[in-house]
Amino acid sequence: MNSISNIWNHPKTSAAGLLIAVVTIAGTLSQQGITLGAAGTGTVVTLVSGLATALLGLLARDPAMQPNTQAQQTNSTVKLGAWALIALLLSGTTMTACSGISVAQNIVNWTPALQSAVAVVNSTASVLDPSAAPIFTAATVGFDAASNTLEAEAKSYLANPTAGILVQLQTAVVTFQQQVNASLLAAAKITNPASQQKALADINAVGTVVNSILALVESISSKTAVARMAAHSTIKLAMVRPYLNESSAAVTVAAHYDEPVEMARLQVAQTELSAARAGF
Numbered sequence: 001m002n003s004i005s006n007i008w009n010h011p012k013t014s015a016a017g018l019l020i021a022v023v024t025i026a027g028t029l030s031q032q033g034i035t036l037g038a039a040g041t042g043t044v045v046t047l048v049s050g051l052a053t054a055l056l057g058l059l060a061r062d063p064a065m066q067p068n069t070q071a072q073q074t075n076s077t078v079k080l081g082a083w084a085l086i087a088l089l090l091s092g093t094t095m096t097a098c099s100g101i102s103v104a105q106n107i108v109n110w111t112p113a114l115q116s117a118v119a120v121v122n123s124t125a126s127v128l129d130p131s132a133a134p135i136f137t138a139a140t141v142g143f144d145a146a147s148n149t150l151e152a153e154a155k156s157y158l159a160n161p162t163a164g165i166l167v168q169l170q171t172a173v174v175t176f177q178q179q180v181n182a183s184l185l186a187a188a189k190i191t192n193p194a195s196q197q198k199a200l201a202d203i204n205a206v207g208t209v210v211n212s213i214l215a216l217v218e219s220i221s222s223k224t225a226v227a228r229m230a231a232h233s234t235i236k237l238a239m240v241r242p243y244l245n246e247s248s249a250a251v252t253v254a255a256h257y258d259e260p261v262e263m264a265r266l267q268v269a270q271t272e273l274s275a276a277r278a279g280f
Contacts, residue, residue, distance in 0.1 A: 100166070100220045104158035107169075107213050111151040113256060114213075117205040118147045124202045132195035139186035143206060146176040150213065170221060173214050174229045177280070180207040181235035184243045200243055208249040208268075212256075215271045218278065230279030237276050246272075 121140050125133040153169040180203060187199040218226055246268050254264035 100161045101158065103216050103220045104154055104161060104169075107154040107216050108151070108158055110209050110213055110216075110256065111147075111154065113252070114147050114151070114206065114209040117202070117209055118143045121202050121206060124198060128198060129190075129192035129195040132190040132192050132199065135186060135190055136195075136199050139183035140203065142179050143176075143183075146172070146179055147206075150176050150210075154213075166221070167225075170217055170225060170229050171232075173210065173217050174232050176210050177207075177214050178233060178235055180210050181233075181237075181240045184240045185235065188243050201245065201248065204243075204245045204248055205252065207244070208252045211249075211271055211275065212253065214280070215274065218274070226278050233280045237272060237280050241272075244272075 121143055124140075125137045128136055150169075150172045153165065153172045157165045157169050183203050184200065184207070187196060187203055190196040190199055218229075221229070246265065249268045250261050250264040252264075253259075253267055254261040257264070
């Protein structure tokens with residue numbers, strides 16, 4: 001009876017627990033090669049896991065169902081947000097079940113946003129303080145070439161998903177990621193506050209897309225390949241984290257996937273955590 005009354009009195013907690021259980025079971029089934037059939041470009045298992053994770057994100061932003069104090073509401077939201085992040089991390093094991101083709105298409109779908117962000121960067125120097133413009137230009141000079149290469153490799157892999165082209169795609173995204181990290185460190189040295197803020201914001205817009213693509217490439221790469229990619233990342237995430245804008249990144253990701261910003265925040269956090277764990 002106590003269990004039943006607890007479920008009745010704490011519906012959000014019970015729902016969160018049930019959804020986490022669903023994601024955990026889905027991850028275990030995926031690791032065992034159990035798919036329960038196809039669903040679109042993925043499997044039933046990955047679909048169920050994704051839906052459960054999305055519901056957790058929505059649950060985390062819902063207003064409290066019962067009157068609570070402000071402190072209780074805040075505590076509840078924090079706990080639900082943490083549960084949603086846990087579910088995202090657990091569901092990461094099922095994401096690898098996605099085919100290379102679907103991931104390559106996802107990467108290609110990101111390229112218009114990448115090209116747009118790079119175009120903004122190309123015009124940024126003209127509005128910066130005269131002393132800041134040369135620093136910014138030197139830091140971002142390779143963005144055009146890097147974005148074109150990354151787009152070309154993604155389209156090549158989509159058309160012909162071979163191991164050789166995947167290596168080229170891995171190299172392209174790591175190269176660009178390192179350029180973005182280097183440019184963030186350089187822009188941080190700009191002394192004019194307004195110019196520094198503008199420079200970092202525009203570089204962050206590019207970085208959001210590049211990091212999203214990096215996460216997608218990681219999802220279809222072997223552990224050995226990811227380790228090799230990380231070894232070529234000499235400017236680590238920890239070094240540039242003070243200059244990252246997670247809020248802006250979440251807005252970009254939410255708009256791209258047409259999802260709640262709260263859910264995108266968790267995805268951005270998961271991407272950063274996964275990258276750091278992999279050695280980036």
